[in-house]
Amino acid sequence: MAEEKKLVESITARDVDFAQWYTDVVKKAELTGYTSVKGFMVFKPAGYAIWENIRNELDRRFKATGVENVYLPLFIPESLLDKEKDHVEGFAPEVAWVTEGGLNPLPERMCVRPTSETLFCDLYKKDIQSYRDLPKVYNQWCSVVRWEKTTRPFLRSREFLWQEGHTAHATFEEAQERTIMMLNVYADFCEEVLAIPVLRGQKTDKEKFAGAEETYTIESLMHDGKALQSGTSHNFGDGFARAFGIQFTDKDNSLKYVYQTSWGFTTRMIGAIIMVHGDDSGLVLPPKIAPTQCVVIPIRQKAEGVMEKAEALTESLKKAGILVKLDATDRSPGWKFSDQEMRGFPMRIELGPKDIERGECVLVRRDTREKVQVKIEEAAEKSLEMLERIQKDMYDRALAFREAHTYEAHDYDEFKKLADEKPGFIKACWCGDEACEDKIKADTTATSRCIPFNGGEAPEGAVCVCCGKPAKKLVYWGKAY
Amino acid sequence: MAEEKKLVESITARDVDFAQWYTDVVKKAELTGYTSVKGFMVFKPAGYAIWENIRNELDRRFKATGVENVYLPLFIPESLLDKEKDHVEGFAPEVAWVTEGGLNPLPERMCVRPTSETLFCDLYKKDIQSYRDLPKVYNQWCSVVRWEKTTRPFLRSREFLWQEGHTAHATFEEAQERTIMMLNVYADFCEEVLAIPVLRGQKTDKEKFAGAEETYTIESLMHDGKALQSGTSHNFGDGFARAFGIQFTDKDNSLKYVYQTSWGFTTRMIGAIIMVHGDDSGLVLPPKIAPTQCVVIPIRQKAEGVMEKAEALTESLKKAGILVKLDATDRSPGWKFSDQEMRGFPMRIELGPKDIERGECVLVRRDTREKVQVKIEEAAEKSLEMLERIQKDMYDRALAFREAHTYEAHDYDEFKKLADEKPGFIKACWCGDEACEDKIKADTTATSRCIPFNGGEAPEGAVCVCCGKPAKKLVYWGKAY
Numbered sequence: 023m024a025e026e027k028k029l030v031e032s033i034t035a036r037d038v039d040f041a042q043w044y045t046d047v048v049k050k051a052e053l054t055g056y057t058s059v060k061g062f063m064v065f066k067p068a069g070y071a072i073w074e075n076i077r078n079e080l081d082r083r084f085k086a087t088g089v090e091n092v093y094l095p096l097f098i099p100e101s102l103l104d105k106e107k108d109h110v111e112g113f114a115p116e117v118a119w120v121t122e123g124g125l126n127p128l129p130e131r132m133c134v135r136p137t138s139e140t141l142f143c144d145l146y147k148k149d150i151q152s153y154r155d156l157p158k159v160y161n162q163w164c165s166v167v168r169w170e171k172t173t174r175p176f177l178r179s180r181e182f183l184w185q186e187g188h189t190a191h192a193t194f195e196e197a198q199e200r201t202i203m204m205l206n207v208y209a210d211f212c213e214e215v216l217a218i219p220v221l222r223g224q225k226t227d228k229e230k231f232a233g234a235e236e237t238y239t240i241e242s243l244m245h246d247g248k249a250l251q252s253g254t255s256h257n258f259g260d261g262f263a264r265a266f267g268i269q270f271t272d273k274d275n276s277l278k279y280v281y282q283t284s285w286g287f288t289t290r291m292i293g294a295i296i297m298v299h300g301d302d303s304g305l306v307l308p309p310k311i312a313p314t315q316c317v318v319i320p321i322r323q324k325a326e327g328v329m330e331k332a333e334a335l336t337e338s339l340k341k342a343g344i345l346v347k348l349d350a351t352d353r354s355p356g357w358k359f360s361d362q363e364m365r366g367f368p369m370r371i372e373l374g375p376k377d378i379e380r381g382e383c384v385l386v387r388r389d390t391r392e393k394v395q396v397k398i399e400e401a402a403e404k405s406l407e408m409l410e411r412i413q414k415d416m417y418d419r420a421l422a423f424r425e426a427h428t429y430e431a432h433d434y435d436e437f438k439k440l441a442d443e444k445p446g447f448i449k450a451c452w453c454g455d456e457a458c459e460d461k462i463k464a465d466t467t468a469t470s471r472c473i474p475f476n477g478g479e480a481p482e483g484a485v486c487v488c489c490g491k492p493a494k495k496l497v498y499w500g501k502a503y
Numbered sequence: 504m505a506e507e508k509k510l511v512e513s514i515t516a517r518d519v520d521f522a523q524w525y526t527d528v529v530k531k532a533e534l535t536g537y538t539s540v541k542g543f544m545v546f547k548p549a550g551y552a553i554w555e556n557i558r559n560e561l562d563r564r565f566k567a568t569g570v571e572n573v574y575l576p577l578f579i580p581e582s583l584l585d586k587e588k589d590h591v592e593g594f595a596p597e598v599a600w601v602t603e604g605g606l607n608p609l610p611e612r613m614c615v616r617p618t619s620e621t622l623f624c625d626l627y628k629k630d631i632q633s634y635r636d637l638p639k640v641y642n643q644w645c646s647v648v649r650w651e652k653t654t655r656p657f658l659r660s661r662e663f664l665w666q667e668g669h670t671a672h673a674t675f676e677e678a679q680e681r682t683i684m685m686l687n688v689y690a691d692f693c694e695e696v697l698a699i700p701v702l703r704g705q706k707t708d709k710e711k712f713a714g715a716e717e718t719y720t721i722e723s724l725m726h727d728g729k730a731l732q733s734g735t736s737h738n739f740g741d742g743f744a745r746a747f748g749i750q751f752t753d754k755d756n757s758l759k760y761v762y763q764t765s766w767g768f769t770t771r772m773i774g775a776i777i778m779v780h781g782d783d784s785g786l787v788l789p790p791k792i793a794p795t796q797c798v799v800i801p802i803r804q805k806a807e808g809v810m811e812k813a814e815a816l817t818e819s820l821k822k823a824g825i826l827v828k829l830d831a832t833d834r835s836p837g838w839k840f841s842d843q844e845m846r847g848f849p850m851r852i853e854l855g856p857k858d859i860e861r862g863e864c865v866l867v868r869r870d871t872r873e874k875v876q877v878k879i880e881e882a883a884e885k886s887l888e889m890l891e892r893i894q895k896d897m898y899d900r901a902l903a904f905r906e907a908h909t910y911e912a913h914d915y916d917e918f919k920k921l922a923d924e925k926p927g928f929i930k931a932c933w934c935g936d937e938a939c940e941d942k943i944k945a946d947t948t949a950t951s952r953c954i955p956f957n958g959g960e961a962p963e964g965a966v967c968v969c970c971g972k973p974a975k976k977l978v979y980w981g982k983a984y
Contacts, residue, residue, distance in 0.1 A: 055626055055629065055630060056626075056629065057575065057576060057622055057625040057626050057629075058580060058583060058625055059576040059578055059579070059580060059583075059613070059622070059625075062576035062577070062578065063576075064573065064574070064575050064576070064626055065573055065574035065575075066573055067571035067572065067573055067641070070571075070572050070573050070574055071571075071572070073574075074572065090548035090551075090552075091548065091551050091552070091555065092545065092546055092547055092548055092551050093545070093546035093551055093554075093646075093664060094538065094545050094546075095538060095540040095543035095544075095545070095662060096543070096615070096646060096648065096662050097540055097543065097599075097662075098540070099539060099540060102538075102539060102540075115605065115606055116605055117604075117605075118578075118601045118603065118604040118605075119601065119602065119603040119604070120599045120600065120601050120602075120615065121600065121601075121602045121603065122599065122600040122602065122612075123598075123599040123600070123650040123661075124596065124597055124598075124599075124650030124651075124652070125596055131603075132540070134577070134601065134615070141538055141540070144538040144539055144540075145536055145537075145538050145545055148536065148537065148538075149536060160548070164646075165574075165577060165645070167577065169604040169605030170605075171605070180604075181576060181577050181578075183574060
């Protein structure tokens, strides 16, 4: 029991110190580890398995839209990074440089990719000649390096895992369609699989990606009321094509520049899963992304027949397609309960001699702790139903939380008061002037998160919450990770 | 027809210039591409899809043996790489160094991982305290960088994709068991999936991995008679554990060093697939690894009813679980045949108005060109059978080729004559002295490939093929990629 107590005691309460709670969960659920490489994280099996599930499901959804996977070099020569002016300004300050290879100084230093727009442009310039070569809808799964000063597991690290899609099209319209299509793939994935509701919208010019004509974003709300940018999709217009000279001969025999997009989704979303769904007992994983969906925990496992029944039960769940594990270690049942809860596995089944006598077992939800006694022969079916309900309820709760933490500000005093006192999103109208964004950030640390697709136009007669001039857009503001 | 002709003409005949043939296939099958990053390759969709299939199937086999996936940092601080003497000597000359990050020089330079033994040791030192923490059976899928002077697509490149497994065990015996287990996973995968027969054996001390106590290997034979090291598995004993101080408290409360293994399989095996199975028409993919197994090619596709039938046929194959594509482009059938052959898709189905009149279609094997006329409604079933036969026949042919190109040398003159005139493996006895390996290499460029598990002991009274002293081992020798 001492061990059990220690396991539970070692987590900071979520509402006492959210940042410490987060660190505790990441550590106790064994999602990450450290080496002596400063600022870099290790994805341990429990953390990497979540990423594998994200990758497999997103990849399936990508491929259904015609995406093809490729792999491009890890390094970018400096002259290549320099070709698009806005892009290099955005990234040069945060890259790592390789200056020596095979015992010799390199003739030109190369950065470790912080993102690969320039490499894809270099490839597309070689591979695109005719309209027949379009569209190119390529994606790669890889790691990227950005030299962050302060780091936090999943949220900000000098290396992270992601996918980056890079496409080339014959027309601006087709590029725009792909940009929005991929944003919607991300949004649907977050809502349907991660049980995280997202706002879909557009970034202001100030918050755009370096080199993009338009950046679209999905934004989610963490339990501490801070926003997390959860996926972005960029329309580059023909800016990169002009910088790199990517032209094709169209059907009418004229030479045209291609239109390009890029879009990315990263391992920071594992941080979002923790911060949206976790509680004082640890991680809570949505069933559709959990590497283990159910843990069977025998009670008095040395009693006659208990392990046999537990094994048969586990087998029946496996057959039903449930990702199930039997915890047959020599720990106490209480320790196993805490362990399953800490790791966030969506449900457990308790099974002891008394249950077996009655031909029953106990299904316990991780999210609500709700317990249900069911017949052993119905356990698989009831577990499938429970997992489905958990998935739905987790989404509904996250959505209700976001709605309860979305406020409206009609003047600047109200805005500042909300920003100060009410963690969450603030909906407020804006004139479109970057100076107001700067002032709001300086005064409150809140930034414009997005101009939503639904309701992003300012109502007739509305004024900017900051300067009082006529408003153009309705913006979601928030303090962000 | 001009275009069609051009497509076929542009491949060098395999027996005229094998190296050029290889380059032509890689290019024309669109497996790789280039950017301006010298010595680095691009995996284009057709090439990357093969790697995805290799990864998915190997990963499934790994997990069935208890392997867990992780992801460790891309960079290794110099002091960490330096900790194991043999290891750093082996790798330091071929690494790339990062010396600047975020606009500042780094306090200590870091190399981009050429392999991650040292990082896993660093992690294991932190994570292993008790026998309860063992074994650790971790693996990562990633890219590594080695500063090669001359490069060839897939076979030798400054960056390649691979998996590297790194395990820690309580005993030498358990580590040894894991070492051999993973070698057998590789070997079975090569034979059952890639249709490439392999020799399973041990490396001589000279050919061991830097830092390993024993290195085991699988070796395959390419169509030009050269050997390719196709996967290696290393037993490190407790060498790394002593260098890094990785100790655990055993059940008897004594402090012990762990025993470690590592094992890797790389994208060079895509090169092996090309060089074992390819022919003068291009790539030939084994059905079990082909991203597309069958292409349906309509003949006179504008004739009434042809496309409808072709689509229905495609759908019926899809339902049967076949990876099938309908080529509905506006190219000629002849061009499409060449294209399918070049890309190595294992079979095609030709379907024209006359076939449809008879209710039939034509199944064509890529490997033998054998054609079979079958009823349309039986096409799916017959295709499944054909794919199975192709898989088996490809393996059998590769095995027969290897057997026909494996020779025995009983004295040094015979060895040199074989090495000079007969591309392939040479079986010859060896005294165990590195000086003889050096002499053989200097005289013939052949190296010891492995001491086979079966028959690796020299027969009673046998002498070394090089020095004539009593032989200890029977060794397979060959010129290698």
